Amino acid sequence: MEFKSLVDTSLDLNFRPLRVPDEVPKQEVESNFIGLGRDLMPIKDEAGDLLEELNRVSAENKKLTEMLTVMCQNYNTLRNQLTEYMSKQNSSGGEDHSTGSKKRKVESNNNNEIVKSVQGLHSESSSSDEDTSPKKPREEHIKTKTSRVYMRTEASDTSLIVKDGYQWRKYGQKVTRDNPSPRAYFKCSFAPTCPVKKKVQRSVEDQSILVATYEGEHNHSKTDATGPVTTSPSSRLNAKSSHGVTHSIVPCSTTLINSTGPTLTLQTDQKKVNSNTSTSTPSGHKRKSPGSDHQQNRPEFQQFLIEQMASSLTKDPSFQAALAAAISGKFLQNNHTDK
DNA sequence: CGGTTTTGACCCGCGC
DNA sequence: GCGCGGGTCAAAACCG
Numbered sequence: 429m430e431f432k433s434l435v436d437t438s439l440d441l442n443f444r445p446l447r448v449p450d451e452v453p454k455q456e457v458e459s460n461f462i463g464l465g466r467d468l469m470p471i472k473d474e475a476g477d478l479l480e481e482l483n484r485v486s487a488e489n490k491k492l493t494e495m496l497t498v499m500c501q502n503y504n505t506l507r508n509q510l511t512e513y514m515s516k517q518n519s520s521g522g523e524d525h526s527t528g529s530k531k532r533k534v535e536s537n538n539n540n541e542i543v544k545s546v547q548g549l550h551s552e553s554s555s556s557d558e559d560t561s562p563k564k565p566r567e568e569h570i571k572t573k574t575s576r577v578y579m580r581t582e583a584s585d586t587s588l589i590v591k592d593g594y595q596w597r598k599y600g601q602k603v604t605r606d607n608p609s610p611r612a613y614f615k616c617s618f619a620p621t622c623p624v625k626k627k628v629q630r631s632v633e634d635q636s637i638l639v640a641t642y643e644g645e646h647n648h649s650k651t652d653a654t655g656p657v658t659t660s661p662s663s664r665l666n667a668k669s670s671h672g673v674t675h676s677i678v679p680c681s682t683t684l685i686n687s688t689g690p691t692l693t694l695q696t697d698q699k700k701v702n703s704n705t706s707t708s709t710p711s712g713h714k715r716k717s718p719g720s721d722h723q724q725n726r727p728e729f730q731q732f733l734i735e736q737m738a739s740s741l742t743k744d745p746s747f748q749a750a751l752a753a754a755i756s757g758k759f760l761q762n763n764h765t766d767k
Numbered sequence: 768c769g770g771t772t773t774t775g776a777c778c779c780g781c782g783c
Numbered sequence: 784g785c786g787c788g789g790g791t792c793a794a795a796a797c798c799g
Contacts, residue, residue: 598772
């Protein structure tokens with residue numbers, strides 16, 4: 429995929445003095461300056477020191493959350509681009525015929541990407557459309573084209589939501605025999621005008637992978653789908669840069685937040701940040717936060733960094749969990765020190 | 768209040 | 784013909 433080559437992702441979070449902690453976020457910091465103050469300074473100095481440190485940590489915390497927001501935006505932008513790219517490919521190449529392989533089972537997929545078009549694997553379209561379907565009633569199945577999209581999420585995330593820029597209405601859920609995970613059935617919200625349906629189910633082999641099977645083609649654009657309805661978070665995100673805060677979950681946070689324990693802190697703060705950033709330049713140009721005069725203030729570096737991180741997000745779920753844990757850890761730390 | 772989600776019931780095709 | 788299983792319906796619950 430081209431998008432992958434666009435942003436190479438060797439993630440380097442060490443651009444700032446305080447690293448994003450993988451394991452010992454809070455206690456290490458605490459003990460560091462507690463010990464420092466106890467040995468060398470009187471109590472007042474220690475308190476001042478703590479305050480200073482607290483301010484620093486708060487500023488970093490704020491910046492981290494801003495970065496996270498920007499990251500989410502970039503992530504979703506990339507994903508939307510990818511989705512559009514895939515749908516273009518499907519409509520151009522996947523319609524006529526593809527390979528003639530056929531099987532219904534979910535193919536094994538050891539994908540590292542977050543979304544994977546399975547143009548080559550797909551096969552489902554051919555099974556129902558062309559090869560072997562004298563048995564199937566032909567009314568719809570001959571016309572409809574099917575395609576599959578694989579999306580990596582956290583295994584703990586049970587939402588079965590595949591954000592593809594369209595609005596979907598869930599009309600059923602079923603536990604199928606060959607897969608313990610429930611399969612969700614969605615219709616396009618524009619139905620009956622738009623006949624598209626999709627099925628979403630976790631992969632049997634890798635619970636962190638959602639398999640979305642699309643049937644039919646949208647007769648409207650994604651942008652048509654932007655609206656007050658709730659099932660299309662990614663489109664909402666795109667609109668968000670101009671609208672400001674939405675009261676639902678930030679799109680990529682469905683993965684991020686659901687995947688980690690301390691969800692509330694992160695989520696509410698994202699809302700805060702969003703409301704802040706709504707006044708600034710949208711889509712990846714975040715404003716400077718006060719007191720940060722490191723190299724990351726250079727826009728090109730920021731851009732590069734953001735792209736790196738966004739791409740990293742798309743590839744490494746554990747990174748998402750680690751980042752969310754780090755940020756929420758900071759929040760907890762702040763709360764703890766405030767009291 | 769309107770739209771969405773949930774979920775049990777129902778329908779229907781397929782294999783035996 | 785019967786049972787199974789996937790897909791859909793529809794009423795109730797939920798939500799903003």
